[in-house]
Amino acid sequence: MKIQQSYWTQSEGWDTTPNATSDFNPQLVFIFASTAILSNHQHFEKIQSYYPDAYLVGCSTAGEICDTRVRDESISLTAVSFEKTKIKQAVHRVQNKADSYPVGKALAQQLLTDDLVHVFILSDGLTVNGTELVRGFSETLPDHVVVTGGLSGDGDRFQQTLICANDKPSEDSIVAIGFYGQHLKVGFGSLGGWDPFGPQRKVTKSSGNILYELDNHSALELYKQYLGKHAEGLPATGLLFPLALRTPNSTDQGIVRTILSIDEKSQSMTFAGDIPENSTVQLMKANFDRLIDGATDAAHLTQVNLNTSPQLAILISCVGRKLVLKQRIEEEVEGVRDVLGDNTILTGFYSYGEISPHTPTARCELHNQTMTITTFTED
């Protein structure tokens, strides 16, 4: 596996101009950039001219990761040339949330062959119901094929997210990359680091990923109380208080749900994943050290079945963490670097949702507020 990485900013331009050569002709290029930059198609066309033979795959973000730097309003570009691994791309558009599950199934079926080892997906972050999309994939793919990826972001604006799939970036899309062959070793790990606090509350009214009432009181009102004057900043400031969700009958530690949008008219809040009625939720708060420890531990998880330092790591971390950690955000990326070592190329973005199993043996799920890492190594 050969990798070329570069970044672009308005003030500096490209740090090193991306360039395909006779001994470096990548099949896959990851492009992570802000919505504004991706909307400018000139950038896409330029990149296409640098790597005319590659799948150009990427999305809009709430922050781009390039090595251990986290930037806003930049392009993080990572071109990968696999030596023994084959890849295939599948794209689908989703017109409304209800389509998320069948689209997930359809994409998985397009990619599924005997030698499929891993699927990496990037999805629209606002229109798609991530929980249902992941269910569509999980139910179609065999157990040994793991799905990882994330939902695209739009800073803290929650207005427009874009997906790039070998074509000009567009909304409402999902792209999935299938990786084939026995020489690719994939590691993955996902951890949060948020602490639940306050009373446990019962979900008394909800529909899919739309939450109306907790303990028979307006959930939106509760958030406004806790946010105080920061309530004006909803939905972004809602990320400061994600929800720890435990479904009825579940015995595990539960998953974290983060807010995507609010609707004053119906007094509802839309979350990045389902909030089933009768489940128990608890507000969560950030603890800087534990967030950073969470990222580090996620990196450790990717190493569970791999002995060597990986060649490529895609870090997908939640926008909520960035809003909390602010100037310290790079500490979590540096934590990952410390674990994976200096030889690993780090790329990734801040997202509206992360897709991965919690642990190597668990079911794939949509997460929020986590650092989710997928590592690739070719032997």
Add this chain to the structure above:
Amino acid sequence: MHRLLKRQIKRYIEDNTDASNLNDFLNAVSEAYDQSDIDRNMIEHSLELMSDELNKHNNNLQEELKARQEVEYTLRQEQEEQKKLILKLEEAHSQLAQADKLASIGQLAAGVAHEINNPIGFINSNISSLKIYISQLFDLINTYSEIEEQVKLNSVLSDKLNTVKQKVDLEFLIGDIHDLMTESIDGITRVKQIVQDLKDFSHADQIITWQMSDLHSGIDSTLNVANNELKYHVEIIKNYGDIPLVECVLSQLNQVFLNIFVNASHAIQDKGVITITTRQQNETVVLEISDTGIGIPEATCKRIFDPFFTTKPIGQGTGLGLSLSFGIITNHHGTIEVESKEGEGTKFIITLPIQQPEDAKANI
């Protein structure tokens, strides 16, 4: 040095030599301070809200707990009442079984009395006839004796007659037959009376009827029935006054008298006296039955007319006697009261109207 400050110095000062970066550095530091304030305020605000919420939860839980405890207390009380009720029912059951047995014995006694009545009748009638016949035979024998003195018999016949006379001891025979007849008539009269009293007492074969009755005869026949219970240790003193006939169901009043006599007899531990006093008082008749027994404690006194209340061991008293008595006297539009002093004795005072109100004689 704080990790963030280190990072800020590295980014804005060490990695850059541009002078304008000092401003950026200061801005970053200031922003970090501001953010820290915002974060701390938010945490404090959250803490306050959370504390309020948890207090409310706590209060709700406490109220819930209190309500539950109250429900539990009520349930426990109900349970205890039910336990008591079950115990009472068990007692009542055994007492009813006992009462049933007593009723059967009463019916049996009435039946036996009825069966004995006929033979006693003809024995009585025969003895009366026999008495007349024997008297006539004695007249005949006397006549024979007179004739014997006037007619000179030959010595053979005279000897034979004297031998028989000596053998049967005619003098004694005549005297003793007279006594035997008198005793037998007396005995049979007593048997007749007992049978009649049993029948009167039980009235098992009679339809309840209101009649003008002689209470003294009712008391006497009841004393007769209870004689076995009383005769060895109780002296009966009758202070009968001049009372008119009383409109009543006498068999029921007899039951009341019997209950009082039997209770009095039980209260008299060694030897004692039952005094029966009767008198007329305006339109009523007053009967007082007092004993020289052990008396009744004050607390018990209030309850003696309660159904199933008894101080006797299970099987010996039904606990129904005095409550039934109370019912009977009430149905007669009379009153029954008790006066008692521990160690001195008990007095029952029964007051009965001589005439029952016209429309109130049903439902006995």
